[in-house]
Amino acid sequence: MELSFATSRPGSQEVSAALVPLNLGDLIVQQAGEKEIMLRFKAVDEATHQGILQTISDKFAADSPEQIKELQFESIGPVIGKELQQKAWWQIFLVSLGIIIYIAFAFRKVSKPLASWKYGVSAIIALLHDIVIVAGFFSVLGHFFNVEIDALFITALLTIMGFSVHDTIVVFDRTRENITRHHGGTFAEVVNDSVNQTIVRSVNTSLTVLLVLLSLYILGGATIKNFVLALLFGIAIGTYSSIFVASPVIVDWNNFGKKTKSAR
Secondary structure (H helix, E strand, O other): OEEEEOOOOOOHHHHHHHHHHHOOOOOEEEEEOOOEEEEEOOOOOHHHHHHHHHHHHHHHOOOOHHHEEEEEOOOOOHHHHHHHHHHHHHHHHHHHHHHHHHHHHHOOOOOOOOOHHHHHHHHHHHHHHHHHHHHHHHHHHHHHHOOOOOHHHHHHHHHHHHHHHHHHHHHHHHHHHHHHOOOOOOHHHHHHHHHHHHHHHHHHHHHHHHHHHHHHHHHOOHHHHHHHHHHHHHHHHHHHHHHHHHHHHHHHHHHHHHHHHHHO
């Protein structure tokens, strides 16, 4: 909703406080132009729409309601929501496929004891772990605190996937180096040594990013708060999964392959 004030424009905090009784969910109030304000909130019916106008008129222009003019009111319905959902799944699928192909190509010279494409699939398993946890976290926030997701949330998920796979590739690349150097231990020991050799780098890199995101969350604008929160939570989980999910998956996959061969 965009409103224009003929005389003085109220502050964003004043407008937010006036609309609290209407229970508009994750309300965002922004000043625009010289005398306009923009409001973003959950989907409402026409009665609530008129209630918003009446509340603002009573609070800030009780003597002359004509001073407040509604410039536009747009509602995003479930059809657009479904389209956004479908596009999000396609984006995640294409990103995952691209990562598998890239890792399989990068690890093409390492076929033993694990095929190169399995490294890519293991990385995707870790990424799906990250996405499911972040989506679940925001589902909880939505249930208890009326936090709504939008296109920025999808952007955050794709960013998390890109950042998380960096750490995973670093660990896998060190594993590849240790294998080609004829590491004397078993595959599990090679992977364990590779994780130990890269864990400090992974934690330090993620920590510096988390500090920047934390400052953005505390000092940044209200419009990007949920986006930054998703990145904060997702990158922290992504750092964990690169070390404690992706690497164990390739070890377990290798062990499962051995058991299957021995059973034959």
